[in-house]
Amino acid sequence: MTGRLAVRDLPLPGLKRVERQRLGDHRGFLSRLFCAETLEAAGWRKPLAQINQTLTRERGTVRGLHYQKPPAAEIKLVMCLKGAIWDVAVDVRRGSSTFLHHHGEILSEENGYALLIPEGFAHGFQALTADVELLYCHSAPHAPDLEAGLNVADPRLALPWPLPVTGLSVRDAGQALLTPDFEGVVL
Numbered sequence: 001m002t003g004r005l006a007v008r009d010l011p012l013p014g015l016k017r018v019e020r021q022r023l024g025d026h027r028g029f030l031s032r033l034f035c036a037e038t039l040e041a042a043g044w045r046k047p048l049a050q051i052n053q054t055l056t057r058e059r060g061t062v063r064g065l066h067y068q069k070p071p072a073a074e075i076k077l078v079m080c081l082k083g084a085i086w087d088v089a090v091d092v093r094r095g096s097s098t099f100l101h102h103h104g105e106i107l108s109e110e111n112g113y114a115l116l117i118p119e120g121f122a123h124g125f126q127a128l129t130a131d132v133e134l135l136y137c138h139s140a141p142h143a144p145d146l147e148a149g150l151n152v153a154d155p156r157l158a159l160p161w162p163l164p165v166t167g168l169s170v171r172d173a174g175q176a177l178l179t180p181d182f183e184g185v186v187l
């Protein structure tokens with residue numbers, strides 16, 4: 001456990017779980033959310049460009065699946081500070097041995113887990129409780145013109161959402177299904 005963040009390998013190459021250790025005392029706790037030194041060793045070798053917060057009010061709501069295309073491809077560190085989510089990353093790296101494979105797991109206020117999602121992964125989550133709050137660290141600025149997405153109900157992905165999918169944004173509900181010629185992104 002170096003510097004309060006433990007990094008674990010996951011089945012998709014480059015995808016990591018980052019486990020936060022809380023330092024508690026009679027007042028409460030301190031928890032480190034980001035550490036450039038620890039995360040550089042885990043593959044974050046870019047600046048910290050932007051940090052976002054989202055609040056998702058309704059249990060069952062799904063946000064995603066989003067990624068930014070090169071040259072705005074980004075590393076994300078996603079953590080759930082309030083409530084619990086099922087978080088999922090899908091490999092869209094052209095030529096990857098795990099192309100279009102997904103990894104999903106629960107991130108929560110309680111378990112203190114985050115996902116470090118490399119460039120070339122689409123990201124999404126489902127709120128498992130009401131009023132979930134997420135914090136995102138991004139290695140590249142928001143680039144709306146280079147945003148892309150996958151459909152959360154795409155049969156080619158067959159994502160095992162824990163709850164019935166609700167609350168999609170108009171954009172997310174309208175994401176096109178993958179076509180047979182989809183080759184992913186070249187990083």
Ligand SMILES: Cc1cn([C@H]2C[C@H](O)[C@@H](COP(=O)(O)OP(=O)(O)O[C@H]3O[C@H](C)C(=O)[C@H](O)[C@H]3O)O2)c(=O)[nH]c1=O
Nearest residue numbers: 050052054063064065066067123124125136141142169
């Ligand atoms: C991502 C982003 C969005 N915005 C603006 C654009 C829209 O006017 C508004 C909501 O954007 P959007 O509906 O894309 O937000 P989400 O669907 O919650 O996307 C988020 O959830 C999925 C799961 C992700 O992985 C994205 O990285 C994350 O941003 O915020 C910004 O101003 N900056 C940003 O970095």
